[in-house]
Amino acid sequence: MQLVTSDGELIQRAATGDRSAFEDLYHRYARPVFGLALRRLGDRGRAEDAVQETFASIWRSAGSYKPDRGPGAPWLYAVARNAIVDRARARSEMPADIPDEAAPGPGPGERAEQSWVAWRVHRALEELPEREREVLALAYWSGLSQSEVAQFLGIPLGTVKTRTRAALAKLSEILGDDVE
Amino acid sequence: MSRFEDLVDRNGLSGEDEARLRRVHELLVQAGPPPDLPPALERPPSAPSVASAPSDDDAEILQFPLLPRRRWPIVAVAAALVALVVFGGGYLTGHSKKKASSFETTFVVPMSGHNSVAFLRVAARDSAGNAPMELEVNNLPTQKKKTDYYELWLTRDGKAIAPCGSFRVNQRNTTVRLSVPYDFKRFEGWVVTKQTAAHPAPGPVVMST
Numbered sequence: 001m002q003l004v005t006s007d008g009e010l011i012q013r014a015a016t017g018d019r020s021a022f023e024d025l026y027h028r029y030a031r032p033v034f035g036l037a038l039r040r041l042g043d044r045g046r047a048e049d050a051v052q053e054t055f056a057s058i059w060r061s062a063g064s065y066k067p068d069r070g071p072g073a074p075w076l077y078a079v080a081r082n083a084i085v086d087r088a089r090a091r092s093e094m095p096a097d098i099p100d101e102a103a104p105g106p107g108p109g110e111r112a113e114q115s116w117v118a119w120r121v122h123r124a125l126e127e128l129p130e131r132e133r134e135v136l137a138l139a140y141w142s143g144l145s146q147s148e149v150a151q152f153l154g155i156p157l158g159t160v161k162t163r164t165r166a167a168l169a170k171l172s173e174i175l176g177d178d179v180e
Numbered sequence: 181m182s183r184f185e186d187l188v189d190r191n192g193l194s195g196e197d198e199a200r201l202r203r204v205h206e207l208l209v210q211a212g213p214p215p216d217l218p219p220a221l222e223r224p225p226s227a228p229s230v231a232s233a234p235s236d237d238d239a240e241i242l243q244f245p246l247l248p249r250r251r252w253p254i255v256a257v258a259a260a261l262v263a264l265v266v267f268g269g270g271y272l273t274g275h276s277k278k279k280a281s282s283f284e285t286t287f288v289v290p291m292s293g294h295n296s297v298a299f300l301r302v303a304a305r306d307s308a309g310n311a312p313m314e315l316e317v318n319n320l321p322t323q324k325k326k327t328d329y330y331e332l333w334l335t336r337d338g339k340a341i342a343p344c345g346s347f348r349v350n351q352r353n354t355t356v357r358l359s360v361p362y363d364f365k366r367f368e369g370w371v372v373t374k375q376t377a378a379h380p381a382p383g384p385v386v387m388s389t
Contacts (some may be wrong), residue, residue: 026224035215041380048220049341055225056363084359114210121211139187141213146186161189168188168201175204 008065011093015062022059025076032122033080036115040084054083076115077119077128132167139164198217283314283357289370293387296320300332300370308358309361315347316355317372320386323348327377330386334359334367342367 005024005060013021031056037047057079065075125133138149139160150157184205190198272366296319303312315332323329329348333340345358372387 023224029215030221030224031217034221035218038215048218052225107388117207118211121207122214122326124212136208137213139182140208145182158189165201166187168204171199171204171208172200174206176211 006168007076008067009072011062011065011072011075012051012067014059015065022055022062026055028123028126029076029080033127035122036077036119037084037087037107039115039118040088044146046087050080050084052086053087053154057083073123080112080119081115115134120175121171124171127174128167128170132163132170135160135163136167183324237360247332270336277351281306282310285314291370291372291389293320293372293385293388298387302353306337310359311342311361311364313344313360315345317347317387318353320354320372322348322350323378329375329381329383331373331375333371333373333382334360334362334364335369335371335388338368339386340371340373343381344370 005027007022007028010021010025010028014025028052033051034047037050037054038044041050058076061079065072069172125136128136135149135153138144138152139146142149144152146160147157149158153160185204189203204285209220229247235288283301284303285301286304287302289302291298296317298315298317301314301316303314305311317330318376320330329346331346332344334342334344340361340362344360344362345356347354347356347358369389371382371385371389372382373381375381375383
């Protein structure tokens, strides 16, 4: 699936003061940015502020985006991550009592990889038609079985399976190299 | 979480196509659900800082709303008089010498608490948009534990919103350098909170504008 306008083009247009391009970027990325901020900051209020700060930064610094250095998504990710990390860093505890041993769980590299995957997937979900996105959300994250999803939506079970498969196929196209 | 086999009708899928769908399935599982956007974020920001086109003015000092630039000498003098009453005559003379340093103050924010005062001097923003600040605190109690500290915040609607830096005091008069990138127009005032390991930030307010 080809996007009508690429992220990079929208960033470049936003750099010239094109408000509609900025709004398109917002609708594509508000949810991924909020998800990223929420995971990193663990607080909805602070995550909301981080989203506001991120898009203010995007608007201010869109002119620094260089399309020859790569597509728009990684640039937007970097801007969001910087805004979120700035907020998190300012709230961290005093370094006087840093534990000697590493904490259990994923390290910084794994966390970054997980964040990037979530960013790309959530961004791709925004491209799906509402009815397919809804089926995926119910099938993957609601805890309902396929039959229950069919009952909940009032559609045949076969339609649920068809939409699920179609949605996964579209996501595969949107995610491109990430699926290889 | 359902298995791929339960979710997808695999009839007619080639091996290659099935592998791709499986990979997408794994990515969805790994990513987890996207969050619901709160109502405040359903529309793009329309604040002046975002609604107007980018310009060179963005890096310019943004005046703290409660203290217009032309008024800062008056406020500084008034605050110094308060300090004079509280701490005695040595205060003004001691600090008039410090103003000879290279820190070029753009405006001053006086703060006060129970038996304590502070002066937050804010300098012009650098080319990256950072506003250097120098916080001079007088008579705040020293911390009881080594994990305790104070934190400076910008406030909105009476709440500490944006952290501006942490510091400790170890004597009657402590001066620290801080720097923030925030747009001061988005906030209403400043507070200093007391932070301990036992309580999440922001802690109790000990000084305010």
